[in-house]
């Protein structure tokens with residue numbers, strides 16, 4: 036037997052927690068060739084607002100430092116792949132191009148349709164944040180344009196080679212979001228006929244209200260594979276979900292409250308509107324109670340859901356708007372809506388409350404006991420949504436740069452979540468018959484560990500689980516994780 040030529044891929048993760056998704060993969064081939072690529076290129080968003088005391092300012096600086104540079108040479112990448120159109124997965128692509136990357140970025144066809152809106156909006160938010168902090172913006176419209184001109188939309192389920200005979204990629208439909216994909220990367224060693232199969236879940240959900248999610252093909256479940264698995268809700272089962280949204284909204288309208296529903300502009304916003312429509316249809320919600328939609332990006336996406344066939348929305352779901360809904364924008368319209376004393380429901384962005392009209396509504400209504408603010412999804416550490424959660428009624432809370440007393444009712448529900456819960460992720464992993472290794476990522480540090488322990492106990496034949504973090508990378512060969520090592524990332 037001759038000497039075994041080296042053949043492996045090193046996987047490094049930039050995000051320690053939920054935001055800032057980016058995996059750097061460096062594949063080494065027996066013929067000496069190296070192929071480098073990244074999966075996702077997201078913005079770090081945790082803690083961006085905490086600027087007050089020294090400690091928190093330091094944290095914000097870390098966040099800013101993470102966002103400003105990549106701990107690798109941008110122009111050494113061969114290609115990049117995107118799982119879905121959320122800013123924590125795509126928001127740094129323009130910076131990548133600004134810093135010298137000139138290669139292609141591949142994504143699903145719906146994501147290609149949607150992404151320019153996300154990047155333009157992100158550019159605007161970053162410009163405003165930079166202005167407030169007296170620093171230069173992370174990137175400009177020109178950088179966004181440069182990125183957009185290098186994006187390619189790929190059909191689902193069709194394998195394509197990105198490096199001839201060496202790297203093959205397939206996108207599979209994922210219920211997390213319209214356009215979301217699970218990405219299979221197959222790396223072939225031509226000399227030894229060995230294969231390294233990597234499956235990136237991105238953010239994962241098995242179902243979506245707006246389109247059908249087909250089962251993954253049988254051959255995929257039978258591949259010897261390393262799975263890079265998200266774990267946002269790795270500490271929560273479907274039985275832990277408290278369905279309280281309907282009850283709270285209906286009670287709020289009976290109590291004549293002004294109800295503000297912060298929602299992510301893509302997916303959640305449309306889902307909440309549809310939910311209100313179903314309440315009206317059942318006769319539970321009086322259609323005379325006005326519903327307002329506020330948020331420019333959300334309005335753009337809503338229009339695309341209604342009219343853009345490339346998004347793949349099921350035809351019976353293109354009619355999701357409730358009766359008596361009015362889309363508004365601008366401070367004046369907002370003030371008029373707030374000044375009206377009648378009960379109303381305002382669906383608005385951003386989903387975690389930190390930016391956009393949601394922040395304006397919360398600022399104006401947080402001290403009003405006749406207001407109900409109802410969050411509809413995950414609120415990351417450092418966001419306004421999380422801060423309000425940690426503040427009791429009657430206590431002070433900082434909204435933007437103003438201190439207020441929290442008097443409004445603030446509620447949370449996870450029933451709309453676009454992420455699979457722990458038990459569903461375990462079921463997903465158990466459908467694979469030959470898992471070589473699992474890397475748990477995209478979760479708060481303690482959640483990742485908890486979920487990893489659960490995998491060890493509940494997923495068949497898995498004996499070790501990697502915990503992704505900024506200071507570790509994993510060397511994967513066709514059969515297993517060979518070793519984990521320290522990175523030198525800042």
Ligand SMILES: [Zn+2]
Nearest residue numbers: 119121211238
């Ligand atoms: Zn996502």
Ligand SMILES: [Zn+2]
Nearest residue numbers: 053121123238
């Ligand atoms: Zn994410």
